[in-house]
Amino acid sequence: MAIKIYMTNMKGGTGVTTCCIGLGLALARAGERTLILDGDRHAANALCMCGCGNMQIYTLADYEKGACRAKQTLIPHGSAANLSLSSSLGLADDKCAEAAVEELDGLFDYILLDNIAMKKCNSAIIVTEPHLPSVKSSDACKAYLSDSGIKNVSLFVNKLNGGQIINGDVMTAQEIAALLRLTLKAVIPEDLSLPLGRWKKSTVKAFRAAAETVSGKRETVCNVLKPYFGFNGFIKRKVRERL
Numbered sequence: 001m002a003i004k005i006y007m008t009n010m011k012g013g014t015g016v017t018t019c020c021i022g023l024g025l026a027l028a029r030a031g032e033r034t035l036i037l038d039g040d041r042h043a044a045n046a047l048c049m050c051g052c053g054n055m056q057i058y059t060l061a062d063y064e065k066g067a068c069r070a071k072q073t074l075i076p077h078g079s080a081a082n083l084s085l086s087s088s089l090g091l092a093d094d095k096c097a098e099a100a101v102e103e104l105d106g107l108f109d110y111i112l113l114d115n116i117a118m119k120k121c122n123s124a125i126i127v128t129e130p131h132l133p134s135v136k137s138s139d140a141c142k143a144y145l146s147d148s149g150i151k152n153v154s155l156f157v158n159k160l161n162g163g164q165i166i167n168g169d170v171m172t173a174q175e176i177a178a179l180l181r182l183t184l185k186a187v188i189p190e191d192l193s194l195p196l197g198r199w200k201k202s203t204v205k206a207f208r209a210a211a212e213t214v215s216g217k218r219e220t221v222c223n224v225l226k227p228y229f230g231f232n233g234f235i236k237r238k239v240r241e242r243l
Contacts, residue, residue: 037115
């Protein structure tokens with residue numbers, strides 16, 4: 001039976017899909033059979049970010065119409081052997097996504113649900129940025145998840161810049177987690193190359209640490225402060241202030 005994790009935030013732009021992909025890739029490369037269920041019903045954003053855009057033969061919309069089985073919607077990832085994706089392009093009824101999750105349950109160790117099929121999840125991860133609007137939205141999201149029956153809720157702090165912490169512009173991930181009263185599962189450093197389709201080594205390492213923490217192998221989070229100390233760190237902070 002798969003561990004099903006609902007990844008979400010009520011505010012757009014926090015990086016829920018990016019974190020879904022990063023965590024999924026890290027879990028798959030650690031040997032866990034992992035499925036990412038893309039909740040974007042209009043643009044299949046997760047598929048595009050994974051390099052699997054337009055590779056779907058069937059989507060959950062076809063499953064909804066009875067044209068295929070849930071297994072036929074699976075798209076194997078090109079470079080991560082244990083990772084598959086499924087698209088919700090054109091899906092009308094979320095109950096069909098829930099039925100698909102039930103059908104696929106035994107094939108995977110982890111199913112990561114990107115804002116879809118919440119009722120089938122035994123836990124949730126809120127993905128937040130370190131800025132006030134996102135943190136406030138995360139607090140509302142936590143209340144909504146609790147009201148919906150999901151009590152095991154944890155936190156990913158995404159796009160965290162160590163220089164901004166040192167300058168006093170944003171809180172640390174630990175302070176954000178304490179404020180929201182959530183268990184901190186991952187700290188993902190700010191990576192301005194992600195919109196270009198690139199992943200820095202530090203980003204990959206942070207998601208690897210996230211996978212270890214989520215799977216219970218080792219509790220560790222990325223240290224985003226270290227690169228911003230010393231003379232080189234001072235230069236980095238000044239450059240970032242101008243971006």
